[in-house]
Amino acid sequence: MILLCILLLLAAMPAPAGAPENPATVSQQMSTAERLNRPGWWPRKGTFARDDYVGPAQCTACHKSLADTQKNSAMARTSSPASESPNLIAAEAKPFTLGAFTYKIQPSFGSIANSVSVGGASISEPLGWAFGSDKVGQTYVFEKDGRFFESAFSYFTALHGFDGTPGLNLLPSQDSLQENLRKGAGRPLTNELARGCFGCHNTAAETGGKFDREHLIPNVTCEACHGPGANHVALQRSGLEAGGGLIFNPKHLSPIESVDFCGSCHRTWWDVMLTEEVGVSTILAAPYRLVKSRCWGNGDARLTCVACHNPHEPLVHDPAAYDQRCLNCHTLKAVSQTANQHPGTSCPVGVNQCVTCHMPKYEVPDMHYRFTDHMIRIVKTDAAFPN
Numbered sequence: 001m002i003l004l005c006i007l008l009l010l011a012a013m014p015a016p017a018g019a020p021e022n023p024a025t026v027s028q029q030m031s032t033a034e035r036l037n038r039p040g041w042w043p044r045k046g047t048f049a050r051d052d053y054v055g056p057a058q059c060t061a062c063h064k065s066l067a068d069t070q071k072n073s074a075m076a077r078t079s080s081p082a083s084e085s086p087n088l089i090a091a092e093a094k095p096f097t098l099g100a101f102t103y104k105i106q107p108s109f110g111s112i113a114n115s116v117s118v119g120g121a122s123i124s125e126p127l128g129w130a131f132g133s134d135k136v137g138q139t140y141v142f143e144k145d146g147r148f149f150e151s152a153f154s155y156f157t158a159l160h161g162f163d164g165t166p167g168l169n170l171l172p173s174q175d176s177l178q179e180n181l182r183k184g185a186g187r188p189l190t191n192e193l194a195r196g197c198f199g200c201h202n203t204a205a206e207t208g209g210k211f212d213r214e215h216l217i218p219n220v221t222c223e224a225c226h227g228p229g230a231n232h233v234a235l236q237r238s239g240l241e242a243g244g245g246l247i248f249n250p251k252h253l254s255p256i257e258s259v260d261f262c263g264s265c266h267r268t269w270w271d272v273m274l275t276e277e278v279g280v281s282t283i284l285a286a287p288y289r290l291v292k293s294r295c296w297g298n299g300d301a302r303l304t305c306v307a308c309h310n311p312h313e314p315l316v317h318d319p320a321a322y323d324q325r326c327l328n329c330h331t332l333k334a335v336s337q338t339a340n341q342h343p344g345t346s347c348p349v350g351v352n353q354c355v356t357c358h359m360p361k362y363e364v365p366d367m368h369y370r371f372t373d374h375m376i377r378i379v380k381t382d383a384a385f386p387n
Helices: 002-012 032-037 056-060 064-070 086-090 177-185 191-201 222-226 230-238 241-246 255-266 269-275 280-284 286-291 319-327
Strands: 079-081 096-098 101-108 111-118 121-127 129-131 137-144 147-156 161-164 186-188 361-363 370-372
Touching: 032 255, 032 269, 056 064, 056 222, 096 147, 096 161, 101 121, 111 147, 111 177, 121 137, 121 177, 129 191, 147 177, 147 191, 191 255, 230 241, 255 286, 269 286, 280 286, 280 361, 280 370
Parallel strands: none
Antiparallel strands: 079 129, 096 101, 101 111, 111 121, 129 137, 137 147, 147 161, 147 186, 361 370
């Protein structure tokens, strides 16, 4: 609990000028690292044995309707072998240039490789995994000499093609030609980052306290959120009613726990604060932005991630589909009196497509996509992005 004490101490300190305002629930929220150190299940928990997991096919046997819709969601398409990526397959033998480097995707002994050239020299690295759905794009990861690397290029759906992976500099340096080639191939990932990539894009990537990429379950499947299901399946098959208690159900979490639960991959308030990250890139951490909303207050079940987004279904893109969620808290008409159940006043502009005004979209540099800001607020014209 030492980390929690430090976090609470930091939360009690006055924020520096221009710093993000602390949510009222900050003392009850946690970083993902601390959640993972607590007993019981939490997404990305790596202490359970691989045999404790049964895979999505076993879950589908009893939960077919949920499985049928979940498999069409973006979470069910977050990971694949690079050799199966349609984007890479379509790019085979079609060179493209980014910065000073020329790339060519080509088959290699049953897999797929990336050939990078600069200054008349070239190297080739086999690409192992493709991470990301086609909503925004894909980034590729490969392994070399026991280390994992992130490819220097990524596929972006908006471009229908490749561009530099965000955060990477594709300009040559004064280093040796070999160093520049390695730079053009990709950047090394720390063990922590590699585990995070595999853990958030797959299920059971870490088991028995060890990273096990050979036996992971591709994509975010049932057990990524509900925890290992072997005991649950065994008791359900035996007809014992206790089987239901042997699987984790996130619907029983408090609002604060629920948002932190999704934040285990999408980043909690503390996850962002501990990195001291500011600016528009924090929009990618939807749980962090959400709890900064005035609506959040002391934690309202009507404002958790799952209150608007069903994790078993594809993301709904129609803005009007979220209107009723807003009206669950806000009064419909100006003459209506606010109450405990409807503490929010009515909007003087309208009650249709609320999110288009109160949850604006911003483009994150180098991402080629406009992301919705989950910090719900009255947005002032030409206002700077609020940290």
